[in-house]
Amino acid sequence: MQPMSQGDHIPVTERPFTTHMKTPLWKPSAQRAAGSNMARYMHEMARQMKKNFESYVELYEWSVTDVSGFWKSIWELSRIKHSVSYNSVLNGDSILNARWFEGARLNFAENLLHFRDDHPAIVSLKEQSQARRISYRQLYASVARCAAGLKELGVRPGDRVAAYIPNCPEAVVAMLAVTSLGAIWSSCSPDFGLHGVLDRFGQIAPKILITADGYRYNGKAYDCLERIGHLQEHLPTIEHVVVVPCLHEVTTGLPPKSLSWDKLLGNEATEINFAQLPFDHPVYIMYSSGTTGAPKCIVHGAGGTLLQHFKEHTLHTDLRREDVITYYTTCGWMMWNWLVSALQIGATIVLYDGSPSYPGPDTLWKIVEQEHITVFGTSARFLSSCRAAGREPSRCHDLSSLKTILSTGSPLSEKDFEWVYSRVKADVLLSSISGGTDIISCFMLGNPMLPVYAGEIQCRGLGMKVEAFDADGIPHRNEVGELVCLAPFPCRPVCFWNDPDNSRYLAAYFEQYPGVWRHGDYITITDTGGVIVHGRSDATLNPGGVRIGTAEIYAALEGLAQIRDSVVVGQRFNGDVRVILFVILAENVTLTEALQATIRETIRRHQTPRHVPAKIIAVADIPYTLNGKKVELAVTRVIHGEEVPNRQALANPDSLGLFVNLPELAEP
Numbered sequence: 001m002q003p004m005s006q007g008d009h010i011p012v013t014e015r016p017f018t019t020h021m022k023t024p025l026w027k028p029s030a031q032r033a034a035g036s037n038m039a040r041y042m043h044e045m046a047r048q049m050k051k052n053f054e055s056y057v058e059l060y061e062w063s064v065t066d067v068s069g070f071w072k073s074i075w076e077l078s079r080i081k082h083s084v085s086y087n088s089v090l091n092g093d094s095i096l097n098a099r100w101f102e103g104a105r106l107n108f109a110e111n112l113l114h115f116r117d118d119h120p121a122i123v124s125l126k127e128q129s130q131a132r133r134i135s136y137r138q139l140y141a142s143v144a145r146c147a148a149g150l151k152e153l154g155v156r157p158g159d160r161v162a163a164y165i166p167n168c169p170e171a172v173v174a175m176l177a178v179t180s181l182g183a184i185w186s187s188c189s190p191d192f193g194l195h196g197v198l199d200r201f202g203q204i205a206p207k208i209l210i211t212a213d214g215y216r217y218n219g220k221a222y223d224c225l226e227r228i229g230h231l232q233e234h235l236p237t238i239e240h241v242v243v244v245p246c247l248h249e250v251t252t253g254l255p256p257k258s259l260s261w262d263k264l265l266g267n268e269a270t271e272i273n274f275a276q277l278p279f280d281h282p283v284y285i286m287y288s289s290g291t292t293g294a295p296k297c298i299v300h301g302a303g304g305t306l307l308q309h310f311k312e313h314t315l316h317t318d319l320r321r322e323d324v325i326t327y328y329t330t331c332g333w334m335m336w337n338w339l340v341s342a343l344q345i346g347a348t349i350v351l352y353d354g355s356p357s358y359p360g361p362d363t364l365w366k367i368v369e370q371e372h373i374t375v376f377g378t379s380a381r382f383l384s385s386c387r388a389a390g391r392e393p394s395r396c397h398d399l400s401s402l403k404t405i406l407s408t409g410s411p412l413s414e415k416d417f418e419w420v421y422s423r424v425k426a427d428v429l430l431s432s433i434s435g436g437t438d439i440i441s442c443f444m445l446g447n448p449m450l451p452v453y454a455g456e457i458q459c460r461g462l463g464m465k466v467e468a469f470d471a472d473g474i475p476h477r478n479e480v481g482e483l484v485c486l487a488p489f490p491c492r493p494v495c496f497w498n499d500p501d502n503s504r505y506l507a508a509y510f511e512q513y514p515g516v517w518r519h520g521d522y523i524t525i526t527d528t529g530g531v532i533v534h535g536r537s538d539a540t541l542n543p544g545g546v547r548i549g550t551a552e553i554y555a556a557l558e559g560l561a562q563i564r565d566s567v568v569v570g571q572r573f574n575g576d577v578r579v580i581l582f583v584i585l586a587e588n589v590t591l592t593e594a595l596q597a598t599i600r601e602t603i604r605r606h607q608t609p610r611h612v613p614a615k616i617i618a619v620a621d622i623p624y625t626l627n628g629k630k631v632e633l634a635v636t637r638v639i640h641g642e643e644v645p646n647r648q649a650l651a652n653p654d655s656l657g658l659f660v661n662l663p664e665l666a667e668p
Contacts, residue, residue: 042449411434456531483519543570568582570636
């Protein structure tokens with residue numbers, strides 16, 4: 001298959017599909033749709049292009065056909081701050097050889113700090129502490145002092161600064177200071193074990209380490225100071241360690257080559273000299289989950305991250321300066337980087353560090369009420385757990401401020417969609433969004449102009465030419481296929497760190513379809529342009545050669561109260577693959593033959609006989625990553641007697657022992 005250029009026309013196979021015979025769960029009011037940033041943008045583009053965009057579908061088709069014209073419009077709409085303009089928007093006709101906005105000089109942090117007023121920038125909340133409120137004026141002042149302190153420590157453009165830190169304002173300040181100097185930011189949350197941290201930071205040779213004295217989670221205090229010595233011992237490139245007082249007001253007994261946060265900011269700097277750098281200058285190093293090998297070090301450029309996040313915040317999330325946005329995340333997940341980019345809009349971001357269920361299960365909903373959150377971001381797992389526990393936030397909390405809920409991390413089931421509209425708020429835009437660390441953003445996401453259907457992401461993102469490919473590279477509608485992207489997009493990774501010949505980068509995304517980005521998810525694009533995500537394609541099941549997405553089985557199990565959680569994998573058996581379902585049962589439930597029959601019949605009724613598991617086995621726990629993603633591949637390796645690398649990437653690695661040498665798996 002030959003690489004495709006952005007102008008290639010690819011015929012799409014249409015198949016009958018019935019999704020949109022369903023009734024939408026929600027439709028925007030005419031006033032909300034017409035007043036949205038998306039509608040205003042569509043009308044302005046129609047005026048400029050002398051076109052008549054009558055629907056989002058038409059706007060989308062223009063954005064992925066006139067790729068240069070679209071991204072030029074986002075540059076202009078964002079009013080991106082730059083010292084030198086670009087010579088050309090796009091050179092190159094494929095994702096691999098695309099060069100964006102060549103000649104431009106800009107700074108990432110400058111574009112997040114162009115407001116210097118008393119409007120609230122950050123609200124910081126954590127367990128057993130009072131809220132901290134920081135204005136844009138105060139934020140700029142703190143970044144100025146932090147940048148000056150880091151410069152005195154020798155930080156220069158291209159240096160790596162690693163942060164092992166909770167979700168606190170100092171993390172935001174430090175990131176902005178680091179990137180203002182042209183250095184590269186990389187972070188992990190303190191719940192990562194030492195091996196997990198070293199697997200990541202050990203690859204990038206950081207010059208400075210920023211860490212905390214500790215953090216609180218679920219009512220307990222965790223001291224981090226003793227870890228600093230271990231990190232210094234195994235990361236010899238670290239010249240200085242900066243310690244942030246997150247657990248104690250004053251941090252004492254610091255290890256060698258360490259200084260306190262207050263000392264770093266002890267200078268009198270009031271202005272920031274933003275380093276002006278090329279569009280693709282590295283700004284972040286992110287990491288893959290590391291559950292199948294050493295984590296990939298994914299390098300993201302400043303300009304592409306700015307434009308993509310601005311597009312997603314402004315157009316798809318309808319974010320404005322008066323909004324208050326939060327995302328339940330840690331500094332080890334890309335949603336932290338995504339949330340912080342909302343400073344570019346001038347909105348207020350709310351940081352929460354702690355357990356979502358401490359001191360009670362409604363902690364996050366209380367925060368929505370207390371801080372008048374308008375955009376609330378969380379994981380599909382959190383919403384699912386609320387539904388399973390019978391929570392009814394609308395009865396207990398004033399959620400009148402809430403206009404949008406964002407969900408990501410895994411596919412959101414139809415039951416969870418329905419629960420949100422019946423138990424959280426009837427008039428809210430529920431945006432299931434999907435992309436990944438690989439692009440530090442989304443391929444598919446929400447839209448304030450479109451209806452919401454249960455189990456379905458509203459649309460493909462503007463400028464992201466997403467299709468669902470079959471094994472022969474033919475795009476289909478209304479049929480499960482590989483998520484691919486056909487046209488260049490500026491937020492693709494600049495490179496992988498320590499991958500001089502680009503071999504790991506090419507193998508990760510371009511091996512199966514040369515010249516075409518393959519993301520590793522199974523999706524269905526519906527007849528109206530919506531998207532259903534079926535789970536990771538690298539965890540797909542192939543009984544009898546038929547591809548099955550694991551999410552399809554999870555969705556079928558949603559209505560069974562007897563099952564609290566589950567993981568489904570494929571076992572190689574007698575020259576074929578058979579479906580194995582592991583379940584965590586609800587309290588006081590046993591896996592009887594009658595319950596197994598109910599499970600099988602439920603899956604058969606909702607899906608097909610091919611989806612019905614050959615074996616159903618009860619277990620006490622299921623492995624998850626630190627970011628709350630179910631790890632099917634690790635279970636698959638264990639049941640086949642294979643080693644699972646980087647167990648430290650799991651939140652609960654001991655759970656893997658539950659799947660070793662199970663006698664049921666040897667039976668026919």
